Every structure is written in C-alpha cells, then in structure tokens.
Amino acid sequence: MSMISLEQANARLARNQSVLAQTETVKIGQCLGRILAADIVSAINVPPADNSAMDGYALLSEDWQGPDHGLEISQRITAGNPPLPLKKGTAARIFTGAEVPPGADSVVMQEKCRTDGSSVWMSEIREPGGNIRPKGQDICKGATVLRAGHRLRPQDLGLIASLGIAEVDVRARLKVAIVSTGEELVEPGHELKPGQIYNSNRYMLQSLLESWGFAVVDHGITADDPDIISDVMAAASRNADVIMTTGGVSVGEEDHVKAVVESLGFIDLWRVAIKPGKPFAFGEVLGTPFLGLPGNPVSALVTALVIARPFLFACQGAGQQEVVPLKQVALFDKKSSFRQEYLRVRMGSDGAEMFDSQSSGVLYSTSWGDALAVQKPNVDIQHGDIVDVIPFVLFS
Amino acid sequence: MSMISLEQANARLARNQSVLAQTETVKIGQCLGRILAADIVSAINVPPADNSAMDGYALLSEDWQGPDHGLEISQRITAGNPPLPLKKGTAARIFTGAEVPPGADSVVMQEKCRTDGSSVWMSEIREPGGNIRPKGQDICKGATVLRAGHRLRPQDLGLIASLGIAEVDVRARLKVAIVSTGEELVEPGHELKPGQIYNSNRYMLQSLLESWGFAVVDHGITADDPDIISDVMAAASRNADVIMTTGGVSVGEEDHVKAVVESLGFIDLWRVAIKPGKPFAFGEVLGTPFLGLPGNPVSALVTALVIARPFLFACQGAGQQEVVPLKQVALFDKKSSFRQEYLRVRMGSDGAEMFDSQSSGVLYSTSWGDALAVQKPNVDIQHGDIVDVIPFVLFS
Numbered sequence: 001m002s003m004i005s006l007e008q009a010n011a012r013l014a015r016n017q018s019v020l021a022q023t024e025t026v027k028i029g030q031c032l033g034r035i036l037a038a039d040i041v042s043a044i045n046v047p048p049a050d051n052s053a054m055d056g057y058a059l060l061s062e063d064w065q066g067p068d069h070g071l072e073i074s075q076r077i078t079a080g081n082p083p084l085p086l087k088k089g090t091a092a093r094i095f096t097g098a099e100v101p102p103g104a105d106s107v108v109m110q111e112k113c114r115t116d117g118s119s120v121w122m123s124e125i126r127e128p129g130g131n132i133r134p135k136g137q138d139i140c141k142g143a144t145v146l147r148a149g150h151r152l153r154p155q156d157l158g159l160i161a162s163l164g165i166a167e168v169d170v171r172a173r174l175k176v177a178i179v180s181t182g183e184e185l186v187e188p189g190h191e192l193k194p195g196q197i198y199n200s201n202r203y204m205l206q207s208l209l210e211s212w213g214f215a216v217v218d219h220g221i222t223a224d225d226p227d228i229i230s231d232v233m234a235a236a237s238r239n240a241d242v243i244m245t246t247g248g249v250s251v252g253e254e255d256h257v258k259a260v261v262e263s264l265g266f267i268d269l270w271r272v273a274i275k276p277g278k279p280f281a282f283g284e285v286l287g288t289p290f291l292g293l294p295g296n297p298v299s300a301l302v303t304a305l306v307i308a309r310p311f312l313f314a315c316q317g318a319g320q321q322e323v324v325p326l327k328q329v330a331l332f333d334k335k336s337s338f339r340q341e342y343l344r345v346r347m348g349s350d351g352a353e354m355f356d357s358q359s360s361g362v363l364y365s366t367s368w369g370d371a372l373a374v375q376k377p378n379v380d381i382q383h384g385d386i387v388d389v390i391p392f393v394l395f396s
Numbered sequence: 397m398s399m400i401s402l403e404q405a406n407a408r409l410a411r412n413q414s415v416l417a418q419t420e421t422v423k424i425g426q427c428l429g430r431i432l433a434a435d436i437v438s439a440i441n442v443p444p445a446d447n448s449a450m451d452g453y454a455l456l457s458e459d460w461q462g463p464d465h466g467l468e469i470s471q472r473i474t475a476g477n478p479p480l481p482l483k484k485g486t487a488a489r490i491f492t493g494a495e496v497p498p499g500a501d502s503v504v505m506q507e508k509c510r511t512d513g514s515s516v517w518m519s520e521i522r523e524p525g526g527n528i529r530p531k532g533q534d535i536c537k538g539a540t541v542l543r544a545g546h547r548l549r550p551q552d553l554g555l556i557a558s559l560g561i562a563e564v565d566v567r568a569r570l571k572v573a574i575v576s577t578g579e580e581l582v583e584p585g586h587e588l589k590p591g592q593i594y595n596s597n598r599y600m601l602q603s604l605l606e607s608w609g610f611a612v613v614d615h616g617i618t619a620d621d622p623d624i625i626s627d628v629m630a631a632a633s634r635n636a637d638v639i640m641t642t643g644g645v646s647v648g649e650e651d652h653v654k655a656v657v658e659s660l661g662f663i664d665l666w667r668v669a670i671k672p673g674k675p676f677a678f679g680e681v682l683g684t685p686f687l688g689l690p691g692n693p694v695s696a697l698v699t700a701l702v703i704a705r706p707f708l709f710a711c712q713g714a715g716q717q718e719v720v721p722l723k724q725v726a727l728f729d730k731k732s733s734f735r736q737e738y739l740r741v742r743m744g745s746d747g748a749e750m751f752d753s754q755s756s757g758v759l760y761s762t763s764w765g766d767a768l769a770v771q772k773p774n775v776d777i778q779h780g781d782i783v784d785v786i787p788f789v790l791f792s
Contacts, residue, residue, distance in 0.1 A: 029599060029603075031603075032603040044588065046759075047757070048593065049590070053757070064638075079579060079591070080580030080592055081591050081592050082591040083591070096691075097578065097591065097691065098580070136762050137758060138757055138758045142473050145760060145763065153603075153788060154599075154603040154604035154607065154697075155759065155762040157600055157603050158599055158600025158693050158697070159596065159759050159760060160584075160595070160597040160599075161584045161596040161598070161600070162594050162759055163594065164585065165584055165585075166583070166584040166585030166586050167585075168591065179409070182476065183474065183476035183477070184477075184493050184494070185476070186560075187562070188424065188519070188556075188559075189498075189560065189562030189564040190560075192560060194478035194495065195475070195476050195477050195478040196476055197443055197447075198491060198557055198558050198560045199557060200554040200557040200558035201554065203424050203425060204553055204554025206425060206427040207427075207550040208550035210428060211429075211550065215586070224474070224476075255520070295492075301554070324745075328723060336698075347686075349720075359462075361534055362533060362534045362742050363442075363534055363554055363555050364521070364553065364555060366551040366554075366555075367549075367552050367555045370532075394787075394789060395792060396789060396792055
C-alpha cells in the first residue's frame with residue numbers, strides 16, 4: 001500500500017467510471033440541478049416575430065415627414081394580440097412586447113410623441129429597426145441551446161420554457177448508498193455511553209450528496225460484524241448505483257469491511273497523499289462501485305469533495321464539474337509536509353485567515369471556515385503569499 | 397421617477413425589511429440550507445474523552461525502558477467499548493477512535509511495535525500525549541458553535557450531529573408568491589398563437605427561489621384586467637410573506653398592476669441605474685411586501701440576483717449573504733453607459749469572455765455564460781483590463 005497522488009487516485013477512478021443513471025422525462029418545474037440526457041434544440045424562433053421594445057408608436061420610417069407632420073393612428077396593438085398590416089401612411093399605437101405590424105419598420109418611444117387621440121406627432125424617429133426586437137434575436141429555430149450532460153440552473157429552465165418545452169429528458173438521480181461503520185457511533189438524540197461518539201458523517205454526507213442532486217439510500221450504522229456487514233453491502237448493491245462507506249477501511253484487525261468487500265468483489269486500499277484524507281478505498285460489491293471514505297469527519301468531507309465528487313458526477317452522466325481555485329493572500333504561516341494539504345480558512349477582504357487547529361479531528365474548523373486553501377507538497381506558506389483557495393460554495 | 401443607484405435601491409429595501417419567517421423545529425436530516433433561529437451551544441465535549449488517533453498500543457510513557465524491554469498486554473480496547481484503568485507497567489492493545497485507558501498517556505502506532513501475542517516491544521515511543529486526540533479537542537462543553545441567522549451547510553449539519561443534537565430551531569421557509577403578468581404569455585407545452593410568447597420567468601424564478609430555500613406560492617399568469625389582478629394580489633398577500641411579480645409594472649396605459657397595488661397599499665416605481673434591469677417596483681399589498689421585477693427575463697434574473705436576493709434573505713432571517721466578486725481579465729472591449737452593467741460572460745483560464753449580444757432580450761446569454769461581469773458606470777472596459785466578475789454559483 002504505497003502512497004499515490006490525488007491525480008493518480010482520480011485517474012484510477014476515472015478508468016472505472018461509467019454513466020449509471022437511466023433517463024427519465026421530467027416536467028421543467030422539477031428539473032433544477034438535474035442533468036440533461038439529450039441536447040435541447042429549439043423548434044421555434046425566439047421571439048417568434050418582431051416585437052416592440054418600448055411603449056410608443058410603430059410606423060414605416062419613410063412615412064415620417066418631420067415633427068410637424070402628424071400621422072393618423074390606424075390601430076392599437078397590445079402584447080399578446082396579433083396586429084393587422086399597417087395601413088400605408090399611418091402609425092400604430094404599440095406597447096412593449098407587442099408584435100410589430102407588417103408594413104412598419106420602426107418604433108418611436110412615447111416620450112418622443114405628442115397625440116390628440118386620433119393622430120400622432122413624433123419629434124424624431126430612429127433608423128429602420130429602431131426599438132424593435134427582431135424575430136429570432138434570442139434563439140433561431142433549429143439551434144442547439146444546451147447539451148446533454150449539462151446541469152440545469154434556473155436560467156436554463158427559463159430558457160427551455162421560452163422554447164415552449166414543458167418537460168425534458170434528464171438522468172434519473174444517481175442512487176448512492178451510505179453505510180456508516182464503527183461500533184463507537186451513536187445517533188444524535190440518544191445518550192452517549194463511555195467510549196462512544198455521535199455519528200456526524202451520516203448527516204454531513206447525506207446532505208452533501210443531496211445538494212449534488214443524488215438520491216441517498218441510507219443504510220444507517222453497521223455493527224463491526226462480518227456477517228452483518230456482508231448483508232448490508234449486498235443490500236446496498238441492490239438498492240443503489242454506488243456504495244459509499246465511512247470508516248472501517250484500514251488494515252486494522254477490527255476493520256471487517258475490507259474482507260467483506262473482497263469476498264463480494266474487489267477492494268483497493270489507497271493511501272492518497274492528501275491531508276486530511278489519506279486512507280481511501282475503491283472497489284466493487286457485486287458489480288456496484290464502492291467508495292470507502294475515512295471515518296474521521298474532516299477527512300470524510302475532504303475526500304468526498306476532491307475524490308468522490310468527480311466520480312459521482314461522472315456516474316450521474318454530468319459533464320465535467322470543474323472546480324477552479326481562487327487566488328488569495330495567505331494571512332498565515334504554515335509549514336508544508338510531503339502531502340497536499342487542504343487547510344480550513346475563512347476569506348475576508350484582506351485575504352484568507354487559517355483556523356488555529358488544522359487537526360483532522362476538528363470538524364469545527366470546516367464550519368468556522370468558508371473555504372479550503374490548497375497547500376502544495378513541500379511548499380511552505382508564508383504570510384502574504386498568494387495561495388489557491390476553494391470556497392466551499394464552488395463544490396456545489 | 398428619477399433614476400437611483402443600486403446602492404440606493406438596496407438601502408431603501410433594507411429600511412423596509414424585517415424577519416417575516418416563524419420558527420419551527422426540524423430534524424437535522426431535513427435542515428440543509430435552512431436558517432438557524434437560535435445559537436447552537438454544545439452540551440458536551442467533543443470528543444467526550446481522550447481517544448487514540450492510531451491502531452497501536454497505549455502505555456504510560458515512563459514505563460517504556462527501551463526497544464528490548466517488553467510490556468505485558470493487559471487489555472484490548474476497541475472503539476465504542478469503555479476501557480479499564482491501565483494496570484501499572486503494562487500496555488493496552490488499542491484501535492483508532494477507542495478511548496485511551498486511565499493511567500496511559502501515549503499511544504505507539506503498531507508499525508513501531510513487535511508482539512508475541514502476550515507482550516509488546518516498541519522500537520520508539522512519542523512524548524506524553526502522542527497519538528492521542530484529547531477530550532474537547534474539537535469542541536468544549538458550553539461553546540457556541542453556530543449563530544442564529546447561519547445558513548446550514550453539510551459540514552454544519554455534521555457538526556450539530558457530533559454534539560448529539562437531533563433537531564434544531566430554524567426559520568420556516570419564507571413563502572414567496574410569484575405572479576406573472578402579461579396577456580402575451582403562454583405556458584410551455586401549449587401552442588403559440590400570433591403575438592404570444594412563452595412564459596419563461598415563472599420557471600426561472602421558481603427554481604431560483606427554491607434554490608435559496610424559499611417556499612414558492614405560484615399564482616400563474618394573470619390577465620391584464622384590474623379586477624382579476626386585484627383578486628390575485630389579495631390572495632397572494634394572504635398566502636405568502638412576500639409577493640413577487642414579473643412584468644406589468646410601468647407607466648404604460650396597459651399596465652394595471654401599479655393602480656391595483658396602489659389601491660391595496662402603496663407602490664414606488666424605481667428606475668435603478670443598472671442594465672439590464674432598470675424598472676423595479678417596491679411596495680406593499682395589504683401589509684405584504686411587494687417586489688415588481690421587469691418582465692424581460694434577463695432583466696428579471698439580474699434584478700432577482702442583485703436587488704431581490706438580499707431583501708428576501710433578510711425577511712427569511714438569514715445573516716448577510718454577501719457576494720464578493722472575483723477579479724478576472726476581460727477578454728473583450730465594451731463601451732460603458734451611465735448605468736452599471738451586468739455583462740454575461742464565461743470564465744476560462746485566460747479570463748472572462750463576453751457573449752456577443754448583450755441585449756436584454758437574449759436570455760440565451762445567461763445560459764451560455766457562467767458569470768456576470770460588473771461594468772461600472774462611465775468606465776469603458778478594454779481587452780486585458782481587470783474587472784469584477786460574479787460567477788452565478790456565488791449567488792446560491
């Protein structure tokens with residue numbers, strides 16, 4: 001079990017990833033954060049016809065003879081109602097969003113107009129096309145506006161709606177089973193006996209996975225018993241697309257997960273050169289991919305963000321969900337190690353401040369902070385250095 | 397109706413904001429993105445007792461007499477099971493996370509140990525406290541770990557669970573009514589008649605508000621009829637904490653929202669010096685705050701992000717949800733205007749690229765892009781300039 005870099009770990013996972021989620025058709029109102037399973041192609045022009053950008057008057061610009069020459073108002077066009085062709089030599093009262101009548105080529109804003117109710121005088125007019133939003137300005141019929149693999153944001157749903165599309169093909173939510181191992185774990189709300197601690201990973205990982213749009217299949221806390229672990233793993237492989245465990249994967253004689261996973265498939269124990277987060281297991285349980293996160297909550301969080309996340313999104317069928325660090329001034333000194341470190345920091349207007357204790361036992365550091373600073377192996381950080389910082393929100 | 401700056405608009409809204417959401421008690425598994433209604437104070441130490449950071453052997457360090465001196469193994473301590481006091485002059489087999497026995501002050505990792513099953517020989521030991529995670533290292537009893545107004549992230553839920561807390565007091569989801577106005581609007585999935593366009597704001601705003609954790613009360617599309625608008629507004633004021641409309645708020649003779657809101661409370665029409673997004677209305681309908689967004693989808697998106705968002709989070713009871721722009725290289729030239737512009741851009745490793753058409757009619761620009769570049773009033777942008785850029789994800 002030699003040590004591998006984060007890049008090596010991610011490359012090995014990438015070799016084992018495939019799209020595991022089926023396709024389903026979902027109403028756009030329920031599609032936030034979902035992954036497109038097919039391209040979105042527009043069947044219409046948006047807008048479907050030339051329309052007015054203003055409240056004002058539409059005319060054929062060559063009919064304007066100067067500010068003292070009135071034009072008869074021959075129709076009134078409101079948004080949502082089709083216009084008649086414009087009678088030659090007249091103007092049409094028109095409102096924002098209303099279709100420009102055939103025969104008109106310009107709209108004059110009402111602030112430039114004077115009217116007696118039956119005719120209109122315009123102090124100036126714009127060139128042909130003025131104040132008109134042309135047909136197809138936003139999207140032309142036949143255009144591909146979004147690609148399969150895209151993760152849908154609010155504006156994408158607005159865009160799809162603007163094409164008249166009411167439901168789309170998306171990937172079914174990736175089902176991820178969570179199994180917590182460790183006889184010392186107790187659920188919150190219960191009394192703690194000597195030697196016990198509360199299970200925090202379950203709630204942290206469940207909400208993290210849900211925030212990524214996955215469906216969590218919770219298998220609770222599993223006793224340190226090979227038969228029970230085996231039953232839970234087999235059930236998880238039936239119920240989910242990917243199995244994620246926390247704790248219990250080491251070479252220790254009390255860790256039964258390794259033997260169980262080996263008996264049901266395969267397991268590779270990795271020592272990834274990151275801190276926190278060194279121990280990480282990858283394998284397969286009855287054909288279902290298996291990710292073994294460390295039991296320590298800070299290590300579990302960091303490995304979930306930097307190792308599990310890209311793999312899970314790939315299994316979901318999403319395009320690359322790249323996280324690009326920001327450059328920030330370090331307001332701290334930090335000695336390096338031979339592992340890449342993810343320091344819990346808080347960003348401010350002057351730079352990034354580091355939490356005092358970077359022990360992986362201190363989950364509070366991740367709540368105190370709003371970002372991870374990345375410390376390269378063997379590169380000390382000195383106050384004032386520019387460092388890579390990843391706000392937690394970028395992992396969303 | 398003179399023009400006001402974004403800061404003036406936000407300051408006027410801030411004077412009218414108050415916490416409108418009630419408090420409710422919710423299980424932590426359902427609390428992602430919710431707003432704490434009370435501080436979280438720890439009733440316990442985390443960890444509750446000294447525990448081992450390693451698989452290895454626990455001893456009193458003064459009992460170690462060198463690598464050739466064996467110590468009897470007097471007990472075996474696994475995680476979750478309470479230890480006995482350590483018998484003087486002996487060692488205890490111990491596993492990661494297990495409680496260190498009274499009488500021991502150090503743990504030696506198993507890689508430094510040799511054993512015949514009944515005794516252990518250690519090649520070296522660490523100073524007292526070595527490889528031990530001390531009681532209260534993460535959190536001390538009585539410490540305030542999270543403050544009221546905090547928006548709960550996955551790691552916060554893990555932290556709360558680690559304190560043994562199973563449910564917390566959070567703010568009830570702010571209820572936001574959405575009313576779309578405009579007779580030209582048709583729902584996706586239906587046929588478009590001449591003069592009509594599809595309703596995109598409804599889906600965009602609904603998902604945006606939901607992504608912020610609010611409860612959307614959808615009032616659909618309202619006909620351009622004062623009596624109908626009045627009924628819908630009155631219903632919205634009963635059903636929701638805040639009313640948000642799109643479209644229909646201008647001085648145009650076809651816009652009835654203004655008169656209706658005035659008859660039921662008050663309305664101020666603002667021209668905010670931003671682009672897109674100039675027209676914005678604020679008021680009150682039967683005591684319920686009213687936000688009138690422009691009907692144009694790009695303008696609706698931008699005003700929702702930069703004007704409505706801070707106000708809504710304040711009404712929800714959340715602490716400030718500040719958005720800090722990044723500095724990026726502009727890969728484009730752009731003339732300024734007297735309004736502050738929000739340009740749709742896409743970030744890459746070289747800088748931010750601008751979408752060709754910055755017309756507010758082009759919703760596609762917001763889907764193409766992943767960020768808004770902020771162009772200050774009267775400041776031209778030249779290729780290579782450093783500009784403020786706000787990735788959409790920072791508005792989450």
